[in-house]
Amino acid sequence: MESVLIKIRLTYFFYIFFVVFLVVSFFLPQIAFEGAALTLFSVNSFLYGFYISPILGAQKGRIEDLHRIVRSEAIALFSLMIKTKDLPDDIRSNVQKKVAKYVQAKLDAKSAIGGEEEYEDAISYCLEYKGKHKDDMDKILDGLVANQQNRTNFAMQMNNKVFSNEWMVMMILFSITIGFIALLDLGDSPALLVIRALLCTGLTMLIIILVKLSTLTHKKAKEIWNPLQTELVSRFYKIDQ
Numbered sequence: 001m002e003s004v005l006i007k008i009r010l011t012y013f014f015y016i017f018f019v020v021f022l023v024v025s026f027f028l029p030q031i032a033f034e035g036a037a038l039t040l041f042s043v044n045s046f047l048y049g050f051y052i053s054p055i056l057g058a059q060k061g062r063i064e065d066l067h068r069i070v071r072s073e074a075i076a077l078f079s080l081m082i083k084t085k086d087l088p089d090d091i092r093s094n095v096q097k098k099v100a101k102y103v104q105a106k107l108d109a110k111s112a113i114g115g116e117e118e119y120e121d122a123i124s125y126c127l128e129y130k131g132k133h134k135d136d137m138d139k140i141l142d143g144l145v146a147n148q149q150n151r152t153n154f155a156m157q158m159n160n161k162v163f164s165n166e167w168m169v170m171m172i173l174f175s176i177t178i179g180f181i182a183l184l185d186l187g188d189s190p191a192l193l194v195i196r197a198l199l200c201t202g203l204t205m206l207i208i209i210l211v212k213l214s215t216l217t218h219k220k221a222k223e224i225w226n227p228l229q230t231e232l233v234s235r236f237y238k239i240d241q
Contacts, residue, residue, distance in 0.1 A: 017204045021197040030185035041180040048173035059213035066157050066224045073150040074227035080143040081236040087133055098122040103232050112155040162214040
């Protein structure tokens with residue numbers, strides 16, 4: 001269910017939910033709510049908006065931070081590869097292969113722990129080198145160690161998802177809000193019924209967008225990996241602008 005939810009485009013979700021809520025608007029029994037019920041609806045709607053807004057903002061900020069972190073790591077790796085230019089071809093090739101293997105593993109996993117073993121292997125290779133280019137290898141090692149800060153920040157942001165208790169509260173408030181709107185007696189005006197379907201669709205889309213932001217399947221989130229992909233394809237001769 002989750003895999004289907006994160007693969008479908010937002011545009012398709014909009015049309016699907018609009019049709020569903022439009023059908024519901026025309027066929028679901030209507031209730032004329034009185035003062036107490038309307039007050040409860042108002043309080044619930046306010047709490048729903050008050051609760052979901054900062055979480056949406058936090059997830060958008062998380063994606064922006066991931067953009068900066070991944071680009072910072074791409075720059076660090078690009079600078080690291082420049083330091084190999086004076087090394088013999090075999091050593092330079094080994095370093096490049098190990099770094100490329102790390103980048104590929106990270107792109108494949110797209111997780112906080114992606115490429116962990118490959119990165120440790122690259123560090124071990126530099127640590128164990130005892131040849132006459134020890135000074136140059138130490139500079140590369142320093143670059144790998146310094147990049148650990150980017151990796152730490154990346155792991156923290158990747159794990160900064162919406163927590164299960166937050167989802168529970170949001171879904172309770174969302175369900176009550178949608179239930180009130182769907183059951184509210186609006187008379188026989190087709191225009192009002194269409195507006196109700198649009199309102200329910202919009203509220204539902206907020207949840208879908210939040211799911212995509214949290215799981216990093218939103219269109220904006222998919223662009224996070226562009227700097228690393230560009231470096232890998234260009235064999236570290238080009239960095240994404």
